[in-house]
Amino acid sequence: MRLYLYYLFRPDFMQAMMVMTAVFLLPLRRERHWGRRLFCATLAAFLVEGGLGMLNSQMYDPSGGALPVTAGPFLALTVYMAAPLAASLLTFRLCAGLSWTDALYGMACAYAAQHMSFCLCTALWGEFYQGDIVGFWANWLVILVVGGICYYAFARRLPRDGRYHASRRKALFTAGMVLFIALVLNYAARQINGFGEPAESSVVYSICMIYDLLSCVFILWLQTEQRREVALQSDVETERRLRRQLQEQYEFSKKNIDIINQKCHDIKHQIAALRMVRDRREQDAGLEEIERSVLIYDAVSKTGNEVLDTVLTEKSLLCERAHISWTCMAQGDLLDFMTPVDIYTLFGNALDNAVEGSCTVRDTARRSVAVTVLNRHGAAFIQIENYFDGVLTIENGLPRTTKTDERSHGFGIKSIQSIAERYGGIMNISTEDGIFLLSILIPIPVQAEAGQSRPDAPLSA
Numbered sequence: 001m002r003l004y005l006y007y008l009f010r011p012d013f014m015q016a017m018m019v020m021t022a023v024f025l026l027p028l029r030r031e032r033h034w035g036r037r038l039f040c041a042t043l044a045a046f047l048v049e050g051g052l053g054m055l056n057s058q059m060y061d062p063s064g065g066a067l068p069v070t071a072g073p074f075l076a077l078t079v080y081m082a083a084p085l086a087a088s089l090l091t092f093r094l095c096a097g098l099s100w101t102d103a104l105y106g107m108a109c110a111y112a113a114q115h116m117s118f119c120l121c122t123a124l125w126g127e128f129y130q131g132d133i134v135g136f137w138a139n140w141l142v143i144l145v146v147g148g149i150c151y152y153a154f155a156r157r158l159p160r161d162g163r164y165h166a167s168r169r170k171a172l173f174t175a176g177m178v179l180f181i182a183l184v185l186n187y188a189a190r191q192i193n194g195f196g197e198p199a200e201s202s203v204v205y206s207i208c209m210i211y212d213l214l215s216c217v218f219i220l221w222l223q224t225e226q227r228r229e230v231a232l233q234s235d236v237e238t239e240r241r242l243r244r245q246l247q248e249q250y251e252f253s254k255k256n257i258d259i260i261n262q263k264c265h266d267i268k269h270q271i272a273a274l275r276m277v278r279d280r281r282e283q284d285a286g287l288e289e290i291e292r293s294v295l296i297y298d299a300v301s302k303t304g305n306e307v308l309d310t311v312l313t314e315k316s317l318l319c320e321r322a323h324i325s326w327t328c329m330a331q332g333d334l335l336d337f338m339t340p341v342d343i344y345t346l347f348g349n350a351l352d353n354a355v356e357g358s359c360t361v362r363d364t365a366r367r368s369v370a371v372t373v374l375n376r377h378g379a380a381f382i383q384i385e386n387y388f389d390g391v392l393t394i395e396n397g398l399p400r401t402t403k404t405d406e407r408s409h410g411f412g413i414k415s416i417q418s419i420a421e422r423y424g425g426i427m428n429i430s431t432e433d434g435i436f437l438l439s440i441l442i443p444i445p446v447q448a449e450a451g452q453s454r455p456d457a458p459l460s461a
Helices: 002-009 013-025 034-055 073-096 100-125 133-153 168-193 203-277 281-298 306-321 340-359 411-422
Strands: 325-330 368-376 379-387 426-432 435-443
Touching (some): 013 034, 013 133, 034 073, 100 133, 100 168, 133 203, 168 203, 306 325, 306 340, 306 368, 340 368, 411 435
Antiparallel strands (some): 368 379, 379 435
C-alpha cells in the first residue's frame, strides 16, 4: 500500500501533466461544473498513475535513477506516457467542451509545459527526488512555479473567445514537435548518457535537458506570437471590411440626403402655392404644421464640410425618429485635412454608439446626443456626449462591450482610436453620473490651419 501511495502522489509525469492541463484550461470558456469534472478527472488520473507505477515498478527504482530494463526502453517509455496524454486530452474535452483538434492542441501545449518542469528538475537535482521529503516538495514547487509562469506567459494569451481555433494541421504539427522533443530527443540523450548510469550524473544529459527546456519555451512562445499575429490580421481585416461598408454607406447616404433636400425644396414651393390659392385660417394652420415638419428634413447640417454635413444630417434624422434630443455645434472646415472616409468612419461609429446608448435610457427626457467640433489651441476638438443606463467598464482606455459576442463587437471604438492616432491625435473616454463622454483631440496641420475659419466662425447648431 505504501508503494501504491508513493506512486500516487509523487511529482511524476501524470501528476505534472494534470497540473499543466489545469493551467491551460483556466483561460478557456469552460463547461458547467467544470471544477467538479476537473477534480474527478485528476483523481482518476492519479489512481491510474498509482496502478501504472505498481506495474512498472521494475522499470524505475524509487530510491534512485533508471535501471536497465528491456531491450526496447523507448517503446516501454512511450506506452508508459500514453496514459497521461490521454488523460489530458479527455480533460480538455470534458471541462471545456473543446473539439478534438483544439483538445489535441491544448494537450500539446500542456505537455510542453510539463516537459519544461521535468527538464528543470532533472537539470537541478536529477530525474527523481531521491525519495526524501525535501526533494519531494522541491519537485512539486518547481512544477507549480513553472505552471504559474506558463499561465501568465503563454496559456492566457493563446485562446480567442475561450477557444483555440487551431487548424488540424497546426494541432498535429504542434503535438508532433512537442512529442519529438519530449520523447525522441530525450531518448537520444539517454542513449548518449547510457542507460546503465544515473542520468543526473552526466553533464551532457543535463545540457540536453536545458536544450529540451529551451525548445519547449520556444514552441510555446511561437504559438503566442502566431496567435497574436492572427488576432491582429483578423482585427485589421474586420476594420477594413467595416471601413469598406461605411464608405458604401456614405455614398448611399449622400444620395439619400440629396433626394431629401430636393423633395423638401419642392414641398416648400407647393405649400407656398397652396397658401396663395386657398386663404383659409385652418388650412394655414395645417400648412404651417406641415412646413414645420418638413423643416426637420430640410435642416441639413451646414458645417462647412460636405462629408460631416452628410453624416450629421443622417444621424440627426435617426435621432428624430427615435425621439432623441439632438444638439450640434460644429466647425466642419476644421476637418478638411482628413479624408472623407476617415471623417465618415469616425463620426459614423461614434454617433451610432451614442444613439444606441441613448435608446437604452429608460427616462425619455434624458435621451439626448450632443456633438461639438471646435478649434482648441490649434487642434480639432471633437466631443460626443450621451446618457446611458447600466454600468460601463473601461479596460485599457476602451469600454468593454456589453454584447455577448465580444469578438464581433468593439471594432467601432478601436477604429475611432486608430483614426485619431493616425493623424497624431488622442482619444479619451470617460463616464460619470450616467453620462458617456467621447473626446478626441487631433492637431490641425499648419498648412490646413492657415485656411481654416477662426473660432468665432459660425457654428452649425
